[in-house]
Amino acid sequence: MKAVYTLQDLKHASTDPDNIFYREDKPARLAVLGDPIAHSKSPELHQPALDALALNCSYIRVHLTPEEFNEGVSLLQELGFIGCNCTVPHKERALAWTDQPSKFAQQLGVANTIHFADQTCYTTDPAGLESAVNEDLGLDFAGKNVLILGAGGGAGSAVAQHLLRKPLNHLFLYNRTPEKLDDLYQHIINLGDVDLTKLSLYGNDEYPNTQDIDLIINATSLGLREDQPSPFPESLLLSHHHVYDMTYGCKNALAQACEAKGAQYADGLSMLRHQGAEAFKLWFPGTDPLPMMGLK
Ligand code: ATR
Helix, strand or coil: CCCCEEHHHHHCHHHCCCCCCCCCCCCEEEEEEECCCCCCCHHHHHHHHHHHCCCCCEEEEEECCHHHHHHHHHHHHHCCCCEEEECCCCHHHHHHCCCCCCHHHHHHCCCCEEECCCCEEECCHHHHHHHHHHHHHCCCCCCCEEEEECCCCHHHHHHHHHHCCCCCCEEEEECCCHHHHHHHHHHHCCCCCCEEEECCCCCCCCCCCHHHCCEEEECCCCCCCCCCCCCCCHHHCCCCCEEEECCCCCCCHHHHHHHHHCCEEECCHHHHHHHHHHHHHHHCCCCCCHHHCCCC
């Protein structure tokens, strides 16, 4: 079995040396699609649960460029796949793949889970985030003041739209490029009962009072590597802050700043597990995969 399959592999599936697409014992029937994709831990997450539940299928990584995405998804469907997860940069493409997306995916403008038999797609990231924040930080959102870093990006805007439907007190939104936040802000300003503020973390005029913030969510792509700067100025970080970082994989600058300031920190591995479990339940209704999933 290869670590990463490509569009060419899907096109020539019948000549695959491992016969991963056609064999009887654990044929490939689920995949994660992205560009890049080699780093994805999704197979390690899903395969143990598939095996424990004797579902007789393999979960593989498929590298598809944006130009290859639609053809790749069609080939997976022809090969008899049950579904797939879509990660960066394909979440908008996953939504556009079908004209019957779930209502929630449609509202958020992104999808991360495709289900072929139902010809539909879903987004399980926000529910995954919510469970992860509960589990890792012991926090529920009711009455809380929450700051989203990177709210103008794909992940951040989905989280913002999800949290607006929760009984928060106040939602603060920050994005390095303010223009990228403006569209989202106009779109959501009248959607919920939650007070909404666009923050500037670095300008003197709007220097925020971070004393009031309970939870900071890092939805930027900063944090995947140790050598990247923190998405949040350390001088604004306080010991009562809870920080949920949607990135994972290294002890990044934000994790180090939280340790220095005594703030409670959790990385995105638990969100990966929870969003994965939600996707798994869509493909295999009635199962409870979380306790059997990998990456514990
Ligand atoms: P998208 O999710 O829209 O595809 P991305 O390039 O993956 O975009 O970036 C996700 C988020 O991380 C964005 O909010 C981005 O901020 P910009 O809108 O200003 O690009 C944020 N981000 C990426 N690199 C960053 C950095 N060096 N500093 C601050 N935020 C950064």
